[in-house]
Amino acid sequence: MIVTSAVRHAAAGTAAVLFVLPVPVATASPVTSAQSLTTARSSSVGEPTPPARQYVDRARLARKGTQVQPLAGAPAVPSVSALSWVVADASSGAVLAARNAHRKLPPASTLKALFALTALPRHDPSTQHTVADSELTGIGDGSSLVGVKEGYTYKVSDLWNGVFLSSGNDAVHVLAAMNGGWESMARQMQEKARSLGALDTHVVSPDGYDAPGQVSSAYDLAVFGRTGLQDPEFTRYCSTAYADFPAGSWSYGIANTNRLLTGADGVARYPGLIGIKNGYTSNAGNTLISAARRGDRTLVVSVMNPQGGGGLAVYEEARELLDWGFEAAGRVQPVGSLLPVRAKAKEPREARAVTATRDGGAGADGRAPLAGAEAASAPGRRSPEEEPAGPSAGLPLTLVGSACAAAVALWGWRRRTARRA
Numbered sequence: 001m002i003v004t005s006a007v008r009h010a011a012a013g014t015a016a017v018l019f020v021l022p023v024p025v026a027t028a029s030p031v032t033s034a035q036s037l038t039t040a041r042s043s044s045v046g047e048p049t050p051p052a053r054q055y056v057d058r059a060r061l062a063r064k065g066t067q068v069q070p071l072a073g074a075p076a077v078p079s080v081s082a083l084s085w086v087v088a089d090a091s092s093g094a095v096l097a098a099r100n101a102h103r104k105l106p107p108a109s110t111l112k113a114l115f116a117l118t119a120l121p122r123h124d125p126s127t128q129h130t131v132a133d134s135e136l137t138g139i140g141d142g143s144s145l146v147g148v149k150e151g152y153t154y155k156v157s158d159l160w161n162g163v164f165l166s167s168g169n170d171a172v173h174v175l176a177a178m179n180g181g182w183e184s185m186a187r188q189m190q191e192k193a194r195s196l197g198a199l200d201t202h203v204v205s206p207d208g209y210d211a212p213g214q215v216s217s218a219y220d221l222a223v224f225g226r227t228g229l230q231d232p233e234f235t236r237y238c239s240t241a242y243a244d245f246p247a248g249s250w251s252y253g254i255a256n257t258n259r260l261l262t263g264a265d266g267v268a269r270y271p272g273l274i275g276i277k278n279g280y281t282s283n284a285g286n287t288l289i290s291a292a293r294r295g296d297r298t299l300v301v302s303v304m305n306p307q308g309g310g311g312l313a314v315y316e317e318a319r320e321l322l323d324w325g326f327e328a329a330g331r332v333q334p335v336g337s338l339l340p341v342r343a344k345a346k347e348p349r350e351a352r353a354v355t356a357t358r359d360g361g362a363g364a365d366g367r368a369p370l371a372g373a374e375a376a377s378a379p380g381r382r383s384p385e386e387e388p389a390g391p392s393a394g395l396p397l398t399l400v401g402s403a404c405a406a407a408v409a410l411w412g413w414r415r416r417t418a419r420r421a
Helices: 002-020 030-043 058-062 108-122 156-164 169-177 182-195 218-229 232-238 313-328 349-358 371-377 395-420
Strands: 082-089 094-099 128-130 153-155 242-247 250-255 273-281 285-294 297-306
Touching: 082 218, 082 313, 094 218, 094 313, 108 156, 108 169, 108 182, 108 218, 108 232, 108 273, 108 285, 128 156, 153 156, 156 169, 156 232, 156 242, 169 182, 218 232, 218 273, 218 285, 218 297, 232 273, 285 313, 297 313
Parallel strands: none
Antiparallel strands: 082 094, 082 297, 128 153, 242 250, 273 285, 285 297
């Protein structure tokens, strides 16, 4: 009788609790949710379709000859005599057109762009340095010089003006000595080139002076130019047309040897030219990295060793390529990129084991997956980690048990009260 009454109270209490409990909301599986979301998005009115991803075949730049993918209305690529050249968008790194982009050739003083990328961040421009005699030894015969003298004190900014404007190998030697020495500087430059994805470059002489085995490519030079434009100091030096160079108690003027920047020797200045670096040796011929801005677009062009037109042809051919690049923008598809190829991160061993297990294959140790793992990965089942957040199926059972306990306690209290009465 007592047990029956207790059960009756428990049942009543349980029913009351279950009556007020909200009905659990069913949680869709991740696949169902993704499908529903996709359906909802596709049915929304006026939502724009994302543009198709452009595929860039990086191997195309390794081919010989001129590489370009014109669209309707694209201008014809100019016919220039340079052994190799590249036209690229400085912002995105997209190569608009190129010829023999990875052909390895002597770079001459355009290699100073890589020297600057490597050494420029090491010293504050206002730092003063007194030149030692040992720092001016080993300068190649016939080198271009800015006039650095031993025993004189120069600001670092003065030395960089000597590098960019006068292409002074004496200034390069001093700055290299301040950054670990000549051989160390060559190694540092080599490492910098590799980090930028410039794999054609082999550094022997940091100033670009002809040396056995020293090579670069139009592609790598364009990479150096684009990277330099991202550094305000580099950009300031390479775009300076004229500066004063100290000589003890007095100074003298120096002019940038980039004729497209200064308009010297009958070469018309290029509108919007930012500058960067030119070079010449008897072995390399004339070389040039140029960058120019027009509106909201900046282009970088590299030209190596024109075969006709004399010593100033490198500037005129760069002009033609810049003009073409601005006109062709938006009318050609990229044939490559100046951005380095990012290595794929290695997947952790544990992740590979889990993937193999879920695919029903062997684990990382080559053994078949355990039965528990198979059950967790079977279709329609979830492992504990995959359970979706939401109302738990165990919650109503817990409340039912609590209601039963409360009903029994209530019955006992009423029975004690009746006895006292």
